[in-house]
Amino acid sequence: MEKLTQKDNLPSSTQFSEFWRKFKKNRMGLVGLVMLAAITFVAVFAPLIAPHRSSSILNVGVSDIYKAPSAQHIFGTDDAGADVFTNFIYGARVSLTVGFFAAFISIVIGGVLGIVAGFFGGRVENILMRFTDIMLVIPDLPLMVVIVALTKPSLLNIIFVIGLLGWTTTARMVRSQTLAVKSRKFVLRARAIGSSQFHIIRRHIFPLVTPILVVQAVLVVSLAVLNESTLSFLGLGDPTVLSWGQMLNYAFGRGAMSTGAWWALVVPGFGIVWVVLGLTLLGQGLEQVLNPRLDTHHLMPGRPNVKSTSVALSRNETQPASGKSLLEVQNLSVNYVTEGQLSARAVESVSFTLKEGELIGLVGESGCGKTTLMLALLQLLPSAGQIVNGQVLFGGRDLTTLSDDEMNTVRWSEISIVFQGAMNALNPVRSVGDQIAEAIKKHLTGFPSDKISTRVVELLDLVGIAADHKDHFPHQYSGGMRQRAMIAMALACNPQIIIADEPTTALDVMIQAQILELLNSLRTKLGLAIIFVTHDLGVVAEMCDRVLVMYGGVTAEYADVDIIYNEAKHPYTQELLKAFPDLTRPKKKLSSIPGYPPRLDALPAGCRFAPRCPVVFERCHQEQPSLHQMDGNRHIASCHLLEASK
Amino acid sequence: MFVLVLNFFLFRVLPGDPARAGVHDPRLKKDSIEAIRVRFGLDKPVINCFETLNPIKLGSCDINPLDTQFFIYLKNLVTGELGISYHTNRPVATVLAERLWNTVLLIGAGQILSITVGAFFGVFAAWKARTAIDYGALATSLVVWSLPTFWLGIILLFWGSANGLPIGGKATPGMSSAPLMQQWGDIARHMILPTVTYTIVYMGEYMLIMRSSLMDVLSEDYILTAKAKGLGVFQILRDHALKNAMLPLVTIIAINLGFTVAGAIQIETVFSWPGLGGAIFEAVNRRDFPVLQGAFLLIAVTVIVANLIADLTYSYLDPRVHTE
Numbered sequence: 001m002e003k004l005t006q007k008d009n010l011p012s013s014t015q016f017s018e019f020w021r022k023f024k025k026n027r028m029g030l031v032g033l034v035m036l037a038a039i040t041f042v043a044v045f046a047p048l049i050a051p052h053r054s055s056s057i058l059n060v061g062v063s064d065i066y067k068a069p070s071a072q073h074i075f076g077t078d079d080a081g082a083d084v085f086t087n088f089i090y091g092a093r094v095s096l097t098v099g100f101f102a103a104f105i106s107i108v109i110g111g112v113l114g115i116v117a118g119f120f121g122g123r124v125e126n127i128l129m130r131f132t133d134i135m136l137v138i139p140d141l142p143l144m145v146v147i148v149a150l151t152k153p154s155l156l157n158i159i160f161v162i163g164l165l166g167w168t169t170t171a172r173m174v175r176s177q178t179l180a181v182k183s184r185k186f187v188l189r190a191r192a193i194g195s196s197q198f199h200i201i202r203r204h205i206f207p208l209v210t211p212i213l214v215v216q217a218v219l220v221v222s223l224a225v226l227n228e229s230t231l232s233f234l235g236l237g238d239p240t241v242l243s244w245g246q247m248l249n250y251a252f253g254r255g256a257m258s259t260g261a262w263w264a265l266v267v268p269g270f271g272i273v274w275v276v277l278g279l280t281l282l283g284q285g286l287e288q289v290l291n292p293r294l295d296t297h298h299l300m301p302g303r304p305n306v307k308s309t310s311v312a313l314s315r316n317e318t319q320p321a322s323g324k325s326l327l328e329v330q331n332l333s334v335n336y337v338t339e340g341q342l343s344a345r346a347v348e349s350v351s352f353t354l355k356e357g358e359l360i361g362l363v364g365e366s367g368c369g370k371t372t373l374m375l376a377l378l379q380l381l382p383s384a385g386q387i388v389n390g391q392v393l394f395g396g397r398d399l400t401t402l403s404d405d406e407m408n409t410v411r412w413s414e415i416s417i418v419f420q421g422a423m424n425a426l427n428p429v430r431s432v433g434d435q436i437a438e439a440i441k442k443h444l445t446g447f448p449s450d451k452i453s454t455r456v457v458e459l460l461d462l463v464g465i466a467a468d469h470k471d472h473f474p475h476q477y478s479g480g481m482r483q484r485a486m487i488a489m490a491l492a493c494n495p496q497i498i499i500a501d502e503p504t505t506a507l508d509v510m511i512q513a514q515i516l517e518l519l520n521s522l523r524t525k526l527g528l529a530i531i532f533v534t535h536d537l538g539v540v541a542e543m544c545d546r547v548l549v550m551y552g553g554v555t556a557e558y559a560d561v562d563i564i565y566n567e568a569k570h571p572y573t574q575e576l577l578k579a580f581p582d583l584t585r586p587k588k589k590l591s592s593i594p595g596y597p598p599r600l601d602a603l604p605a606g607c608r609f610a611p612r613c614p615v616v617f618e619r620c621h622q623e624q625p626s627l628h629q630m631d632g633n634r635h636i637a638s639c640h641l642l643e644a645s646k
Numbered sequence: 647m648f649v650l651v652l653n654f655f656l657f658r659v660l661p662g663d664p665a666r667a668g669v670h671d672p673r674l675k676k677d678s679i680e681a682i683r684v685r686f687g688l689d690k691p692v693i694n695c696f697e698t699l700n701p702i703k704l705g706s707c708d709i710n711p712l713d714t715q716f717f718i719y720l721k722n723l724v725t726g727e728l729g730i731s732y733h734t735n736r737p738v739a740t741v742l743a744e745r746l747w748n749t750v751l752l753i754g755a756g757q758i759l760s761i762t763v764g765a766f767f768g769v770f771a772a773w774k775a776r777t778a779i780d781y782g783a784l785a786t787s788l789v790v791w792s793l794p795t796f797w798l799g800i801i802l803l804f805w806g807s808a809n810g811l812p813i814g815g816k817a818t819p820g821m822s823s824a825p826l827m828q829q830w831g832d833i834a835r836h837m838i839l840p841t842v843t844y845t846i847v848y849m850g851e852y853m854l855i856m857r858s859s860l861m862d863v864l865s866e867d868y869i870l871t872a873k874a875k876g877l878g879v880f881q882i883l884r885d886h887a888l889k890n891a892m893l894p895l896v897t898i899i900a901i902n903l904g905f906t907v908a909g910a911i912q913i914e915t916v917f918s919w920p921g922l923g924g925a926i927f928e929a930v931n932r933r934d935f936p937v938l939q940g941a942f943l944l945i946a947v948t949v950i951v952a953n954l955i956a957d958l959t960y961s962y963l964d965p966r967v968h969t970e
């Protein structure tokens with residue numbers, strides 16, 4: 001135990017206290033630590049705790065053998081008439097000693113080999129890793145059995161054999177961590193200023209490899225304890241030392257089974273399980289703290305939508321002047337809820353209307369709640385997301401009140417979505433055509449099955465992908481093709497609305513233009529309504545009808561596209577426009593807005609744009625601006641300036 | 647190749663040399679010793695240029711390299727000839743072959759069960775992540791992982807013998823004259839306890855791997871796509887998640903197949919199951935080196951074949967492998 005804490009201490013004491021603060025919250029790790037502390041305590045103070053001085057064979061009568069548990073021998077006696085509980089306590093010493101020392105050997109070898117291989121690379125790495133691979137495929141236990149059996153059975157031999165065979169996983173993990181660390185900036189800098197390699201390893205690499213070593217150490221100890229007990233049980237242990245495995249060996253081999261002396265078999269095994277379980281829990285706990293992973297995924301049930309009915313829904317501001325509205329979003333608010341923390345208000349009171357065949361641009365920097373809003377429309381929020389207010393009216397229904405099954409009939413067949421970065425949006429192990437066909441099979445139930453493949457080809461043709469690519473897999477497609485394939489898939493069930501969530505980011509400019517062109521032509525050809533999400537106001541200018549600018553989860557400005565371009569009222573929109581190259585004045589300097597959008601868990605008290613706003617004034621810091629309507633509903637914006645000018 | 651060479655020398659470097667152990671029996675006459683040495687091929691030099699295995703002491707290099715133990719070993723390997731057991735005087739290949747089938751029977755049943763059960767609970771735990779079901783499954787698998795195989799065997803044996811299950815061996819003595827159906831039934835009854843032990847011990851690991859692998863897959867973008875496509879939970883799991891999540895499991899299973907022999911040693915000892923693990927254990931105690939050498943060769947071959955199968959399965963499951 002002390003060994004572990006010391007290792008942790010190495011980087012710096014503040015880091016350690018930070019680590020300890022997190023570790024204290026990890027129940028698994030704590031339980032493991034307590035279990036280990038208890039058994040270590042027992043082992044250290046064995047002479048004080050043990051009721052009988054160890055197995056002295058003084059006048060043992062036949063009647064003393066395998067005596068059932070009693071007040072005098074709480075766990076009975078063994079085959080030699082010795083007290084099982086006493087032997088159990090002393091056995092802890094042996095098992096723990098072997099475990100720690102063997103693991104120490106493994107960790108040192110594995111750590112050194114891993115760091116050397118990872119750091120020096122090239123030939124050295126090749127040879128060392130080849131060697132490790134070979135050692136890895138050799139099954140340990142049979143080899144241990146053979147070696148231990150054929151050498152003198154002593155505790156030292158067992159420690160060495162277990163230690164020398166148990167380093168392979170450590171070496172591999174340390175190597176990959178070293179590789180990852182090696183190319184970090186500060187290491188490269190240290191190299192550049194000519195620090196010696198030893199110095200770099202000691203000061204820069206080792207501290208970052210330490211966490212892995214600690215976790216590995218804990219796991220290797222548990223394996224060593226298991227291996228020792230197995231070897232001893234097989235009768236290959238040191239006959240002069242009574243470890244738990246040895247106790248089991250004697251009991252099993254000398255008739256405990258037939259005499260029904262369960263205590264002689266259960267008690268030592270319990271010790272092994274206790275130690276190994278304690279170590280495993282500690283290892284898992286450490287791993288979780290040092291290497292946290294988000295334990296969430298897309299199939300976890302979302303939070304039920306809770307809507308405070310107190311907020312009256314006035315069919316309000318955004319009522320369109322003309323045209324049939326397809327989708328109406330009213331006062332939609334989404335929170336991200338984390339246990340024990342304030343909910344983050346990711347989207348607040350956003351309203352907009354989409355008419356048939358219309359293209360709306362949803363603009364804002366990343367982190368402004370655009371994607372959250374889109375996912376909320378389709379009830380696809382991650383499990384922490386919760387709709388806390390508002391309505392999504394589509395086809396006479398409020399989508400926020402539908403069950404998951406009902407929602408599944410709307411998804412894709414009515415509203416489909418093209419995600420950002422189609423690299424991972426397509427399943428890598430299924431062919432593209434297959435994935436498109438899947439959507440058709442799911443939603444167009446009456447579709448003749450022999451026509452599906454023709455339909456898939458048709459769809460691919462529509463987005464400009466040749467038919468012979470149908471059976472290819474996503475990794476065989478280029479980035480642009482994948483994005484088109486996604487669009488083809490989105491079109492598969494003739495939806496009325498397509499949500500395109502930044503479909504062109506991560507693509508080069510030429511491809512971007514093609515994709516935009518494609519979407520726009522599909523809109524006119526198929527009469528689609530499109531919500532186009534982007535951080536680039538320039539993209540929107542050419543094709544959108546209306547533009548909704550979001551900042552920090554709220555509506556900044558919402559108006560027809562030419563109003564946005566010519567009479568933007570919100571300072572954020574104005575700043576975005578400045579960042580957009582003006583073709584008529586190519587020499588004008590492009591400016592980007594300094595700073596970043598606010599973090600959702602630390603929103604400013606007043607206007608969310610206040611920290612970055614060039615025309616910020618007193619009131620902005622205290623009060624959140626409300627939406628102001630201009631031009632009779634056709635133009636709304638949220639800024640205190642507008643009120644002042646009225 | 648490396649494994650083959652290592653295998654050969656390992657059993658000649660280790661103390662308790664077969665020749666010395668078996669041959670230095672004072673009761674044997676000089677010429678019968680010589681006869682034994684010839685029979686086991688121990689009269690030949692181990693390898694040319696090295697007189698003994700002490701590498702410092704160089705031997706004569708005049709010896710025909712084709713007439714050394716090493717070369718004969720290699721030649722025999724090619725022809726599938728594994729030598730003769732010191733102990734039983736029967737060909738190693740025959741001894742191992744009958745033992746191998748018993749182990750394959752046991753490991754096969756145990757692996758299939760533990761993979762099925764483990765993967766099932768792993769999928770369930772991942773799907774119901776962060777619920778009581780998940781935590782329960784997690785706790786169970788950690789406990790199960792911590793159980794020493796042999797101890798679990800003992801405990802089950804204890805419980806089984808109290809409930810009338812056979813406590814060891816592969817068949818009840820005298821069964822060989824019974825009708826075939828009855829013989830099979832008898833073997834099956836003998837298999838219950840060892841197989842259950844095996845299943846429990848390996849289940850935990852498979853569960854943990856399946857869970858974490860599926861958790862990774864389920865947080866991928868394409869699962870969100872599948873959900874947006876309006877597919878139901880079961881369809882997503884079946885058509886989009888399972889195949890992808892199986893990939894890491896395949897590798898682990900292949901690696902495990904080699905290591906299961908380790909588990910087999912423990913289980914076969916506890917239940918006196920006449921398999922390969924038991925054979926290794928007995929051979930160690932009897933210093934029956936040809937058997938050990940053969941057994942290790944078999945393990946090595948198993949590991950290599952298992953890895954090959956894993957690679958093939960992998961490329962079958964993952965289209966990215968064979969096109970790159």
Ligand code: SF4
Pocket residue numbers: 570571572607608609610611613614615616617620625638639640641
């Ligand atoms: S309310 Fe104030 S801070 Fe916010 S955009 Fe308007 S002027 Fe800027």
